[in-house]
Amino acid sequence: MTPFARHIPRESAREFVCMLTMAASLALVAACASSTAGSIPIDKFPEEPEQAAGEYIIGAGDVLNIQVFEQTNMSGKSVVRSDGRITLALLNEVVAAGKTPAALKSELEASLKKLILVPQVTVTVEESSPLNISILGEVSKPGPLQLPRGSGLAQALAAAGGLTNFADRDKIFVNRTTPPARIHFTYDQLTRAIGRAATFRLHSGDVIVVE
Secondary structure (H helix, E strand, C coil), X not given: CCHHHHCCCHHHHXXXXXXXXXXXXXXXXXXXXXXXXXXXXXXXXXXXXXXXXXXXXXXXXXXXXXXXXXXXXXXXXXXXXXXXXXXXXXXXXXXCCCCCHHHHHHHHHHHHCCCXXXXXXXXXXXXXXXXXXXXXXXXXXXXXXXECCCCCHHHHHHHCCCECCCCCCCXXXXXXXXXXXXXXXXXXXXXXXXXXXXXXXXXXXXXXXXX
């Protein structure tokens, strides 16, 4: 025992050890909580516009044929970039991903009213791309995945071989770039199809993280 330690009363030393233990426990709790900091629980994530059954949702990689009546310079094919946007003459950058062709048509016609008296637009999908996502963390087969359009998170986890034994089933996230969001799920929500987890659909470019 050091000379310093001999002069510390036993009760004070015991209190000091208790304080250190409590501080370590609080730090551990804070570290665990921080992994969900900034995320949005799926049930609080803003609802996407309701789509009629069977309606196609435009995604990154799709080739769109956009025709503006009597405006050949504004008509032609556009590829939806990884950021979900397309470039059109006079309108420049337009977000297309996440919308139906009908919704994009209406949006383009509304924007073109500043330039054309009665704009008439048609939007068709000439080439459809699969969902391209990535899955990281505690799954059997992490890495890039291609899934059919309309796939949900449970399908992605199944395609990745399921969770490992080390996965935290309460910490599953989808990181989305457009619009930027970190969406929080639990495994129980997914397997029991609880609330919004049952209807949530992945977008191309989403990154799934299982902690």
